[in-house]
Amino acid sequence: MSANAARRPVKSKPSEPKTPGTGASVKPIGLRxxxxxxxxxxxxVAGQTLRRLVKEPASSAMTVLVIGIALALPVVMLVALxxxxxxGRGWDGTAKISLFLDQKLSDADAQRFANSLKxxxxxxxxxxxxxxxxxxxxRVMSGYGDVLNSLSRNPLPAVVLVTPKxxxxxxxxxxxxxxxxxxxxxxxxxxxDLEWVQRxxxxxxxxxRITLAxxxxxxxxxxxVIGNTIKLAIEARRDEIVVVKLVGGTNAFVRRPFLYTGxxxxxxxxxxxxxxxxxxxxxxxGPVSTLAGLYESEYSLIGLGFGNTVMLWITSGLxxxxxxxxxxxxxxxxxxxx
Amino acid sequence: MxxxxxxxxxxxxxxxxLNHLSFQVDHNEMVFLTGHSGAGKSTLLKLIMMxxxxxxxxxxxxxxxxxxxxxxxxxxxxxxxxxxxxxxxLLFDRTVFDNVALPLIIAGFQPRDVGRRVRAALDKxxxxxxxxxxxxxxSGGEQQRVGIARAVVNKPKLLLxxxxxxxxxxxxxxxIMHLFEQFNQVGVTVLxxxxxLSLIARMPYRVMSLQEGQILHGxxxxx
Numbered sequence: 040m041s042a043n044a045a046r047r048p049v050k051s052k053p054s055e056p057k058t059p060g061t062g063a064s065v066k067p068i069g070l071r072x073x074x075x076x077x078x079x080x081x082x083x084v085a086g087q088t089l090r091r092l093v094k095e096p097a098s099s100a101m102t103v104l105v106i107g108i109a110l111a112l113p114v115v116m117l118v119a120l121x122x123x124x125x126x127g128r129g130w131d132g133t134a135k136i137s138l139f140l141d142q143k144l145s146d147a148d149a150q151r152f153a154n155s156l157k158x159x160x161x162x163x164x165x166x167x168x169x170x171x172x173x174x175x176x177x178r179v180m181s182g183y184g185d186v187l188n189s190l191s192r193n194p195l196p197a198v199v200l201v202t203p204k205x206x207x208x209x210x211x212x213x214x215x216x217x218x219x220x221x222x223x224x225x226x227x228x229x230x231x232d233l234e235w236v237q238r239x240x241x242x243x244x245x246x247x248r249i250t251l252a253x254x255x256x257x258x259x260x261x262x263x264v265i266g267n268t269i270k271l272a273i274e275a276r277r278d279e280i281v282v283v284k285l286v287g288g289t290n291a292f293v294r295r296p297f298l299y300t301g302x303x304x305x306x307x308x309x310x311x312x313x314x315x316x317x318x319x320x321x322x323x324x325g326p327v328s329t330l331a332g333l334y335e336s337e338y339s340l341i342g343l344g345f346g347n348t349v350m351l352w353i354t355s356g357l358x359x360x361x362x363x364x365x366x367x368x369x370x371x372x373x374x375x376x377x
Numbered sequence: 378m379x380x381x382x383x384x385x386x387x388x389x390x391x392x393x394x395l396n397h398l399s400f401q402v403d404h405n406e407m408v409f410l411t412g413h414s415g416a417g418k419s420t421l422l423k424l425i426m427m428x429x430x431x432x433x434x435x436x437x438x439x440x441x442x443x444x445x446x447x448x449x450x451x452x453x454x455x456x457x458x459x460x461x462x463x464x465x466x467l468l469f470d471r472t473v474f475d476n477v478a479l480p481l482i483i484a485g486f487q488p489r490d491v492g493r494r495v496r497a498a499l500d501k502x503x504x505x506x507x508x509x510x511x512x513x514x515x516s517g518g519e520q521q522r523v524g525i526a527r528a529v530v531n532k533p534k535l536l537l538x539x540x541x542x543x544x545x546x547x548x549x550x551x552x553i554m555h556l557f558e559q560f561n562q563v564g565v566t567v568l569x570x571x572x573x574l575s576l577i578a579r580m581p582y583r584v585m586s587l588q589e590g591q592i593l594h595g596x597x598x599x600x
Binding site for chain 1: 428470482
């Protein structure tokens with residue numbers, strides 16, 4: 040039956056081929072045509088590989104999800120650090136010097152001393168709080184009212200809050216001012232509130248380094264995951280590779296679909312990481328604004344931003360491409376027609 | 378078109394497939410290559426396809442010394458030679474059209490030219506109405522003709538075939554051979570390795586027979 044079906048078309052053919060000269064010459068195609076063909080093939084392969092991944096959502100989703108989670112971790116950490124940094128930056132400018140005055144100083148002397156500071160160079164504002172005011176404030180804030188009432192005398196010193204003039208080198212000029220003020224005889228103790236901001240910065244630096252190290256390791260992991268996936272894809276398409284090489288496919292041509300597949304995996308992972316980040320921000324936005332409200336702050340979470348988002352996608356796509364590139368060269372050279 | 382100059386091929390392990398082989402196939406000639414399995418037919422074809430390189434001696438195809446071609450030039454060389462395999466080497470996950478189009482896409486043809494050339498090739502082998510089918514649904518003879526269409530779609534000057542009728546009954550084999558004759562008539566040099574002696578005995582073409590890597594007879598052109 041199959042023989043009959045096969046026979047018919049041959050017999051119905053004229054013995055002379057329709058196009059004379061066909062088969063006799065290889066007409067070389069021009070450079071421009073070749074270039075156009077090259078790009079047509081790029082587009083074709085890009086589309087084909089993407090369709091192939093979408094067609095097998097179960098297996099490709101698994102890989103994309105793994106890459107997405109691996110990329111999301113450092114991205115979320117970086118965004119968290121950026122938020123903490125913003126928090127610290129907001130408080131840099133409000134650093135104040137607290138001068139705890141000698142308790143032997145009379146109220147009037149203390150007041151006079153505070154006033155004299157107003158003309159000091161580098162001082163923006165001076166706020167005087169007598170020891171009585173300090174005690175009252177502490178009583179209200181702490182809720183230890185009864186205990187404090189039982190004290191025979193006020194243990195709190197008078198305080199002068201000095202706001203340094205805002206400038207570029209805030210931290211440095213504040214410190215210089217602090218040294219100047221602490222040397223005055225009326226001052227028992229002085230404290231610059233900038234210290235915790237500096238500690239925060241130091242901790243942030245450590246956090247950044249840890250995130251970078253983690254990002255590096257996880258990116259390495261992504262490379263390996265994609266490499267392994269592509270390796271399996273190459274094995275599955277071994278026959279096809281042999282045929283393509285037999286009919287004159289260059290290594291670049293054979294490599295192309297695998298590189299695109301790696302790129303799509305990476306890009307998919309990048310998109311997934313972005314979705315995870317946005318979801319985390321969405322979940323945190325409510326509690327954070329509540330917390331900020333309690334501190335009477337306008338603070339709100341900052342996200343990745345447009346530029347960094349595009350950067351993330353490009354990086355993840357390139358990462359996928361690289362993961363594929365690393366295995367493709369090694370495995371394809373082993374597949375030759377025999 | 379093809380020239381072998383004192384060509385030997387020894388495989389690692391000492392097996393000697395070809396032994397100081399010299400012959401020539403002229404332009405526009407159609408030649409059958411026969412011999413028992415293991416006589417060196419496949420090795421000879423592989424050397425022309427540059428799937429192997431000779432241990433010694435020189436192979437020329439269309440005036441090109443293949444020894445002088447670097448590995449990077451192999452794809453270009455293969456695009457200029459059409460090959461038909463006994464086991465078709467078709468890709469079953471794509472249509473007949475896409476199978477035949479493969480060499481053109483590799484060579485960088487524009488989509489509209491691809492369509493035109495593929496249909497011309499399919500028309501020649503009488504499978505124009507099967508272009509959208511999967512090769513799996515075709516009979517053995519039809520699959521072989523898809524393989525032939527793919528081999529000629531790039532309009533090569535040289536067509537090689539390795540046991541193209543190996544799995545086919547005599548009737549179908551004769552039709553496949555007739556197809557090769559038609560290509561030869563329009564100027565394609567054809568070299569067919571086969572052990573189907575009864576079939577080639579009825580055809581008026583040179584028969585070159587190999588034995589243990591050497592030419593038994595038919596090494597000289599009769600044209």
